[in-house]
Amino acid sequence: MNAAAAPDRDWSEDEVHRLHQLAQLAIPTQVIGLKLARTLDSVVVKAGQLGLELPATHTTP
Template identity: 50%
Template sequence: MAKPPANHGKQWTPAEVKQLKQLAQENTPTRVIGLKLGRTEDAVRAKAGENNISLKPTNQSPYNRRKP
């Protein structure tokens, strides 16, 4: 079984939420955000959902809009 992350079970601090927002805006992958914050990928997704933070990449074209 994998070792739990450093912040497993701890409350999120306002500084961590702020860092989550910034990393999400920089299109950082969810797994990497989790590693940087010492959280699981599921915890990152849950906190992003609670705070209306979009984890979707912002610099990619939709599938049907690519120019040849």
């Protein structure tokens, strides 16, 4: 299994800092996950724990 997919991998201070920066720039959540080598769920959960707002995910009707 890829280390990035490990569900129990702790967030480093650098990753949290980058998450803050990317969220402030309104980078799409999927792109944040790719940049941080994190799953979409992991990014959403961590952002919620930190009180960060992520941009809305675009869906097709």
